[in-house]
Amino acid sequence: MTAVPSTSSNAQNPEHPQNPQNIVIVGNGQAGIQLVDSLRKEGYTGAITVIGEETHFPYQRPPLSKDFMAADKEPKPLPLRAEKFFTDNDVDSRLGVRVTSIDRAGHTVSLSDGSSIGYTTLVLATGAANRELNVPGSGLEGIYGLRTLADAEAVHARLDTVRSVVVIGAGFIGLEFAAAARKRGLDVTVLEYADRPMARALSPVMGNWFAQAHRNLGVNLRLGEGIASFIGDGSGQGNDGQASERGHVAAAVSTTGETYPADMVLVGIGVIPRTELAEQAGLSVSNGITVDSAMRTDDEDIYALGDCANYPSHHAEARTRLESVQNATDQARHTAKSILDTHDGGRDYTELPWFWSTQGDLRLQIAGIAHPDDETVLRGNPDGGKFSVFCFRSGRLVAVESVNQPADHMAARRLLAQERTLTPEQAADLDFDFKAYSKAAAAGV
Secondary structure, eight states: OOOOOOTTTTSOOTTOTTOOSEEEEEOOSHHHHHHHHHHHHTTOOSEEEEEESSSSOOBOSGGGGTGGGOTTSOOOOOBSSOHHHHHHTTEEEEESOOEEEEETTTTEEEETTSOEEEOSEEEEOOOEEEOOOOSTTTTSBTEEOOSSHHHHHHHHHHHTTOSEEEEEOOSHHHHHHHHHHHHTTOEEEEEESSSSTTTTTSOHHHHHHHHHHHHHTTOEEEETOOEEEEEETTTOBOTTSSBOOSSBEEEEEETTSOEEEOSEEEEOOOEEEOOHHHHHTTOOBSSSEEOOTTSBOSSTTEEEOGGGEEEEETTTTEEEOOOSHHHHHHHHHHHHHHHHTOOSSOOOOOOOOEEEEEETTEEEEEEEOOOTTSEEEEEEEGGGTEEEEEEEETTEEEEEEEESOHHHHHHHHHHHHTTOOOOHHHHHOTTSOHHHHHHHHHTTO
16 A cells, blocks of 8 residues: 655644654554654654555564464454554555665665655664574475564465474474464474573573473473474485475474474574664664664664664663564654654653563563573462562562463563562562552552
8 A cells, every 4th residue: 555645744843843854764564653653643744654565564463473373263464553544644655665775865765666765864663584594404395484474374374284393493483383383283393402492581480481381282392402404305315415405394303313293394593683774874783773762873864663773771781672562662652752852851762671472371471671690589370370470680670570460560560660679578478469569659659
């Protein structure tokens, strides 16, 4: 869909004379579309152009690895906004094209269709791309990544015809898909090179609990075991002993030498930020596009946000790059204020990070950012599948991980957002009213 801007789109808002006349947003995912919404709500009336590489209307990505894979419903993407939103907000939405280069001096971007667009402010919401697997046999048919709607449609179309699935990587995407595949009754093996699942995101105690939980679901979870190669169904091993790249995948060979049958392979070994445009334009890049606390790059007219941005995190106490819906949407709201200079009292981005992952019947929710060496306190009943892990650093609460305990998660978000703490003893005491305590903290009591 392309919504053509009205003739008044280039007029500046008289109430905000400093508003840019043309904002170009590269990327129409969660961050880019939220930025459109926030710019209009902040009073910006100038032109907005959104450029998206996919031909599909903007959709939500998180359901692709779980709800989309269900056997009892027709797979349909959930839109980020209704089509009416783009018309009502006077957005020039360019689908199926990509930005090929940025001319910072000329304030233009060149597109793959041969056209160019001028900008006053440019926003890079380019997201991330799947990390590619490069082992013998990785070119065989039946080996999939899962990032886009096209990926999800291809995977879903195959699930009714396979019996054995091998998942490479026990991160959020890998385990969400593994749980969905098990619910279909498929044989599922997960290979994870680390010693516990979701090691980058979870405390060791929570990661170990999830390892056992997935094994209880019937997943063959192999920790400390990566992928070495794949074997095809047509010719198997070649004369040189290497896996053939011809035909369809039939088995996965792990780094321990074990062979696992595989009618399908799902690769979920993480993502890398889409920084190529920024690099070509000479912008600073380090594990993402480097931005300040206003989400501005080292070019004052170019911003970056979401999965592709490396920003100074107040809560991580270091520069970081986060891959989450919350981070994308909150940074978009913040960026809109930065562009329009409508911040009340400052430009620092200090929103609390929080995350979620649904793996079968397990609802994992995380508030804050934990480190592997944090002190941890259990609250609730792990054996019953309803509990939280409170993470303390130097005696200060820094994160709370919850399983099927939404009340704990919401209370933790209130408490951590106010930078209020509690003692490990209070966290462990089930008679301590954590919910009331967090509400009092939010009210400033």
